[in-house]
Amino acid sequence: MFEMCADPKVLAGLDWFACYLTTPKHFQFYFSFLVVLTLIFITAPIVLALGFLGAFARRAAFAPLRLVGHAYTSMVRGVPDIVFFLFVPIALDQALEYVRHRVLCPEVTEPVYRGNDFVVCAAAKLPLSSAPQWIHEVYGFVLAIIAFSVVFGAFAANTIDGALSAVPRAQLETARAYGMTERQTFRRIHLPQMWVYALPGLSNLWMILIKATPLLFLLGITDIVYWARELGGSKTSFFEYPHPDWRVWYFLALLAFYLLLTWLSEKGFAWLNVRVRRGQATIGAEVAGVGR
Amino acid sequence: MDAKPDGAAIATGADATPVIELRNIHKSFGALEVLKGIDLVAHKGDVTALIGSSGSGKSTLLRCINLLEVPQQGDIIFQGEAVRWKQRGYDRVPADIHQLRKIRTNLSMVFQQFNLWAHLTVLQNVTEAPVTVLGLDPAAAAERGRALLAKVGIGDKCDNYPAQLSGGQQQRAAIARALAMEPAAMLFDEPTSALDPELQGEVVRVIKALAEEGRTMLIVTHDMKMAHDVANHVIFIHKGVIEEEGSPAELFDRPRSARLQQFLAATGT
Amino acid sequence: MxxxxxxxxxxxxxxxxxxxxxxxxxxxxxxxxxxxxxxxxxxxxxxxxxxxxxxxxxxxxxxxxxxxxxxxxxxxxxxxxxxxxxxxxxxxxxxxxxxxxxxxxxPPAASAYVALAGADDSVINGNIAAQVNTIQSAYIAESDATLIEFAIADETVAAVRNGEADAVFADKDYLQKIVDESNGELKFVGEDVQLGGxxxxxxxxxxxxxxxxxxxxxxxxxxxxxxxxxxxxxxxxxxxx
Missing domain, CATH: 3.40.190.10 (Periplasmic binding protein-like II)
Incomplete structure (x- = not known):
C-alpha cells in the first residue's frame, strides 16, 4: 500500500501497524464486512417475500397448497437451522449439477454416484471448473443466500401468518360490507394493519439473521469470522508480519461491528414501529412478540 | 307514546319497487336455526326498526341483507333484482360477484362496535370506500367527507385517528362513512348499544335527522324510545320468526301478542 | 444472464x-x-x-x-x-x-508434543490439543491422554499458551518454527512419534x-x-x- 511497506522487517511502531493493517490480506478482511452486509440486505427482502408466500400458502383455500405451506414452515422450524444451512447448498448444488449432467452429457454411461464420489461430466459442473475463482465465490454466495432465505422465510411465514390472523375480523368484514373486493380488502385494510402485529416478530427475525451471518463460514465463504480467526492467529516468520496471538483484538472488532449493527437496527425498527402503529396504538399495545 | 313525527311518512306508493325485499329467509349456524322464515319489505323512505330480545336473530337478519351472512333458504331481492345463487359444497353462495358488490355498495352498514378502520384517520375512513370501491376522485371524496363529518358534528376531528375519539364520536364518524357511499339504504346494527347512556343521545339525534331526510333505513336496536321516535314500521322478532309487526303506535301502545307485551314490560317501555 | x-x-x-x-x-x-x-x-x-x-x-x-x-x-x-x-x-x-x-x-514424518517451558515430560499424559480429523488426534484418542480437538492448527497451539491444554500434538515440521520463535515460552516435550505414510x-x-x-x-x-x-x-x- 505505502511505499515504506516494501520491506516490513525494518518497520517499527506505527509504521509497522500502518503497513500491517493495509496488507491485501487485511483488505480481504475489510471486504468481508461488505459481504456480510450484502448478505443481510439481499436476504431480508427475499425472506419477506418468502414469508408472504408461505403465509398465503398456509391460508390458501386450495387444500394441497395449504399443505405445502404448513409442510414448509413446520419442516424448517422443526429441524435445527444448521442442518438446513449445510443441507440446502449441497443438495441444491448436486441437484443442479445432476440435471445438467443428464441434459448436457447424455453420452456418459457411468453412474453419477460412484462409491463415495459425486461425479458429473466437466460440462455439467456448476460453475465450470474453468470459470475464474470469483464466479465460484459468487455461486457459493448465491447458494448461501438461498439457504438463509429458505430457513428465515419459514420463520417469517409463521410471523406473517400470525400477524394476518391477528388483525381483528371486524375490520375486514367492514371492508367487505362496503363492497371492497378480497384484493382491495387485503391491500387497503389487512396489509396495513398486519404490520403492527408482524413487526415485533420480524424485527426479532432480523436480529437473528444478523447474528446468524457467521454461519456463512460453514458454507465455505470466507466471512468476517474466518478472516478474524485467520489474521488473529499467531504468525511465525513464514509471514511478512509475524505477531503473537491477536485473535482477541480481531474478535473485539467483530463485537463492535455486530453491536453497531444491532444498535442501528433497533433505532430503525423503533422508527418503523411508530409509523405502523399510528392510530393502532391501542390495539398494538396488546400484542406480544411473535418470534421464535 | 302515540303519534310519530310526520317526517318519516312513506314517500312512495305501495306499488313502487321495494328497495329491499326478503322472502322466507332461513339461516342456521350448524344445528342452531336462527332465522325460521322471515319476510320483510322496505320501500324507499321506510325506517324499519327490528326489535327483539338478545338471540332473537334480528342482527343475523340484518347481516343477511348485505350478505355478510348467507341464508341457506329464501330470496333476497334488492331494488327488484333477486340475488343469484350457486352451490359450493353443501352451501349456497352468491353466484355473481358483481351483483354482490352492487348490493353492498348500495347498503351501507353501521356496526355496533363502530368498526372504524384503525389505521386510517377519521376523514380517510370516510373517503376510503368511495375512492377505492366507487372510484371517486380523492379530492372530491375528501371535500364531501369533510362536509359529512361537519354534518354529524365532528368536523374538527377529520385528522384524528379513531382511537382518539369517544364512542359517540366514533359512531357518528361511522355514520358519515356510511353516508359517503350515498347508499340506497342504511343498515344499523344496534348503533347505540356499545355506548354509555350519556353518549347515546348524540347518535340518536343524528339517526333521527337522517330519518327526517327521508332516508331508507333498517335499524336493529334495543333502544325502544329510538325505535318509537324514528321508525315508521316496527318488527318484533322472537326466536327467529316475526311475532308481530306494524306502526310504532300499534306495537308499542297496543301490543297484541303476549310475547311482545312481556318483552316491552321487561325493557321498561 | x-x-x-x-x-x-x-x-x-x-x-x-x-x-x-x-x-x-x-x-x-x-x-x-x-x-x-x-x-x-x-x-x-x-x-x-x-x-x-x-x-x-x-x-x-x-x-x-x-x-x-x-x-x-x-x-x-x-x-x-x-x-x-x-x-x-x-x-x-x-x-x-x-x-x-x-x-x-x-516422507513419513515425526509428530511431536509441545508444552509450556516449565512443563516436564509427564504432561503428555494430560490434556492434549490436536487438530480434528488428523492422524495426531486419532493417535491421542487411542492413548491414555485426554484429547481436546480444535478446528484449526493455530488454535491447538493457542490452547497450550492459554493453559486450556497441557500440550499440543502435531506434525513436528509445523511446530518447529513456532517453538523456535516463541522466545522460550514453548518447548518440545516427550518423544517424537512416527505416524502415517x-x-x-x-x-x-x-x-x-x-x-x-x-x-x-x-x-x-x-x-x-x-x-x-x-x-x-x-x-x-x-x-x-
Whole structure:
C-alpha cells in the first residue's frame, strides 16, 4: 500500500501497524464486512417475500397448497437451522449439477454416484471448473443466500401468518360490507394493519439473521469470522508480519461491528414501529412478540 | 307514546319497487336455526326498526341483507333484482360477484362496535370506500367527507385517528362513512348499544335527522324510545320468526301478542 | 444472464490459453504453515503451493487454488468442489477407504508434543490439543491422554499458551518454527512419534487418469532432485527422499 511497506522487517511502531493493517490480506478482511452486509440486505427482502408466500400458502383455500405451506414452515422450524444451512447448498448444488449432467452429457454411461464420489461430466459442473475463482465465490454466495432465505422465510411465514390472523375480523368484514373486493380488502385494510402485529416478530427475525451471518463460514465463504480467526492467529516468520496471538483484538472488532449493527437496527425498527402503529396504538399495545 | 313525527311518512306508493325485499329467509349456524322464515319489505323512505330480545336473530337478519351472512333458504331481492345463487359444497353462495358488490355498495352498514378502520384517520375512513370501491376522485371524496363529518358534528376531528375519539364520536364518524357511499339504504346494527347512556343521545339525534331526510333505513336496536321516535314500521322478532309487526303506535301502545307485551314490560317501555 | 457471462468468460479464458488444457481445482486448507498458508498478500502460499504449481505444469493442467476448511476438506472433494487435496494430509488406511492418494511427496514424518517451558515430560499424559480429523488426534484418542480437538492448527497451539491444554500434538515440521520463535515460552516435550505414510495428494477414486499423471510428475521431481530442494527450502530438511 505505502511505499515504506516494501520491506516490513525494518518497520517499527506505527509504521509497522500502518503497513500491517493495509496488507491485501487485511483488505480481504475489510471486504468481508461488505459481504456480510450484502448478505443481510439481499436476504431480508427475499425472506419477506418468502414469508408472504408461505403465509398465503398456509391460508390458501386450495387444500394441497395449504399443505405445502404448513409442510414448509413446520419442516424448517422443526429441524435445527444448521442442518438446513449445510443441507440446502449441497443438495441444491448436486441437484443442479445432476440435471445438467443428464441434459448436457447424455453420452456418459457411468453412474453419477460412484462409491463415495459425486461425479458429473466437466460440462455439467456448476460453475465450470474453468470459470475464474470469483464466479465460484459468487455461486457459493448465491447458494448461501438461498439457504438463509429458505430457513428465515419459514420463520417469517409463521410471523406473517400470525400477524394476518391477528388483525381483528371486524375490520375486514367492514371492508367487505362496503363492497371492497378480497384484493382491495387485503391491500387497503389487512396489509396495513398486519404490520403492527408482524413487526415485533420480524424485527426479532432480523436480529437473528444478523447474528446468524457467521454461519456463512460453514458454507465455505470466507466471512468476517474466518478472516478474524485467520489474521488473529499467531504468525511465525513464514509471514511478512509475524505477531503473537491477536485473535482477541480481531474478535473485539467483530463485537463492535455486530453491536453497531444491532444498535442501528433497533433505532430503525423503533422508527418503523411508530409509523405502523399510528392510530393502532391501542390495539398494538396488546400484542406480544411473535418470534421464535 | 302515540303519534310519530310526520317526517318519516312513506314517500312512495305501495306499488313502487321495494328497495329491499326478503322472502322466507332461513339461516342456521350448524344445528342452531336462527332465522325460521322471515319476510320483510322496505320501500324507499321506510325506517324499519327490528326489535327483539338478545338471540332473537334480528342482527343475523340484518347481516343477511348485505350478505355478510348467507341464508341457506329464501330470496333476497334488492331494488327488484333477486340475488343469484350457486352451490359450493353443501352451501349456497352468491353466484355473481358483481351483483354482490352492487348490493353492498348500495347498503351501507353501521356496526355496533363502530368498526372504524384503525389505521386510517377519521376523514380517510370516510373517503376510503368511495375512492377505492366507487372510484371517486380523492379530492372530491375528501371535500364531501369533510362536509359529512361537519354534518354529524365532528368536523374538527377529520385528522384524528379513531382511537382518539369517544364512542359517540366514533359512531357518528361511522355514520358519515356510511353516508359517503350515498347508499340506497342504511343498515344499523344496534348503533347505540356499545355506548354509555350519556353518549347515546348524540347518535340518536343524528339517526333521527337522517330519518327526517327521508332516508331508507333498517335499524336493529334495543333502544325502544329510538325505535318509537324514528321508525315508521316496527318488527318484533322472537326466536327467529316475526311475532308481530306494524306502526310504532300499534306495537308499542297496543301490543297484541303476549310475547311482545312481556318483552316491552321487561325493557321498561 | 449469468450463464452468458460465464460463457463469455470461458471463451475468453480458453482463447487465451492452450485450448484443450484442463482446469484442475486444487483444494487446500491455508492454515498449516509451511505446508500451506495464506500469505500477507492474501494468496495461498507455502510448500504445497509451490510444489502443486510445478506438478500441474508437468502434468499439463491449468490449476486453480481453492481454500476449504480442514474439517470438510474430504467431503467437498467427493462432491466435486475441487479435484485434489494438497493440505499436509498424511496417507492413512482410514482415508484411503474414501479417497485415493498419489505417492507421497513428503516422507513419513515425526509428530511431536509441545508444552509450556516449565512443563516436564509427564504432561503428555494430560490434556492434549490436536487438530480434528488428523492422524495426531486419532493417535491421542487411542492413548491414555485426554484429547481436546480444535478446528484449526493455530488454535491447538493457542490452547497450550492459554493453559486450556497441557500440550499440543502435531506434525513436528509445523511446530518447529513456532517453538523456535516463541522466545522460550514453548518447548518440545516427550518423544517424537512416527505416524502415517507420508503426505500425498488426495484425489477422488474415480479420477484415476489424473492421479496417474500427478503420480508420474512426482516421480519425475523426486528423480531430478527438485522435490528435495523444495523440502529443504521450506522445511530445512536435507535429502528427504
Amino acid at each position: 449469468r450463464k452468458l457471462v460465464i460463457a463469455a468468460l470461458v471463451t475468453a479464458v480458453s482463447a487465451g490459453s492452450a485450448f484443450a488444457q484442463q482446469v484442475i481445482r486444487m483444494g487446500t486448507e491455508g492454515a498449516y504453515e509451511p505446508y500451506n498458508f495464506i500469505n500477507d498478500k492474501g494468496e495461498i502460499d507455502g510448500f504445497e503451493r509451490e510444489l502443486g504449481d510445478k506438478l500441474c505444469e508437468i502434468a499439463g493442467y491449468t490449476c486453480e487454488w481453492v481454500k476449504n476448511d480442514w474439517d470438510t476438506i474430504i467431503p467437498n472433494l467427493l462432491s466435486g468442489n475441487y479435484d485434489t487435496i494438497m493440505a499436509g494430509m498424511s496417507i492413512t488406511d482410514e482415508r484411503k477407504e474414501k479417497i485415493d492418494f498419489t505417492q507421497n511427496y513428503f 507420508g503426505v500425498g495428494m488426495g484425489v477422488r477414486k474415480s479420477d484415476t487418469e489424473m492421479r496417474d499423471k500427478f503420480d508420474a510428475a512426482i516421480t519425475q521431481l523426486k528423480g531430478d532432485g527438485t522435490l528435495n530442494a523444495m523440502i529443504e527450502k521450506w522445511f530445512n530438511i536435507k535429502d528427504a527422499f
